Amino acid sequence: QMQLVESGGGLVQAGASLRLSCAASGRLFSSYAVGWWRQAPGKERDFVAAINYNAEGTFVGDSVKGRFTISRDNAKNTAYLEMNRLNSEDTAVYYCAATRTGNVLRQGQYDYWGQGTQVTVSS
Numbered sequence: 001q002m003q004l005v006e007s008g009g010g011l012v013q014a015g016a017s018l019r020l021s022c023a024a025s026g027r028l029f030s031s032y033a034v035g036w037w038r039q040a041p042g043k044e045r046d047f048v049a050a051i052n053y054n055a056e057g058t059f060v061g062d063s064v065k066g067r068f069t070i071s072r073d074n075a076k077n078t079a080y081l082e083m084n085r086l087n088s089e090d091t092a093v094y095y096c097a098a099t100r101t102g103n104v105l106r107q108g109q110y111d112y113w114g115q116g117t118q119v120t121v122s123s
Helices: none
Strands: 004-007 012-014 016-022 031-040 045-051 059-062 067-073 077-084 090-097 115-123
Touching: 004 090, 016 031, 016 090, 016 115, 031 077, 045 067, 045 077, 045 090, 059 067, 077 090
Parallel strands: 012 115
Antiparallel strands: 004 016, 016 077, 031 045, 031 090, 045 059, 067 077, 090 115
């Protein structure tokens, strides 16, 4: 089993930056790819970014490309999402998730999910 806990969310003004963290329990974190997903009110959960188990490959969604960066520190069992130039469309609950195998772009491929952290961007 693995538990994921997100942190770093909050209320910011448009144009600001935030860094989200995803802390994992367990010793197998370094074997899992990690993805960040977000869900805005009344909308489906959307892919944001993902990173493979050894950080040698990253994937970033088109809507955040050039503004968001995903990274991880396996020694700390933690993944990060650096978010820059935030705008109102980035307002959502952000979730991190982990998958041992499978397509990181498919929500159903993830084995573990965190509870989410709220990010609100005021214009």
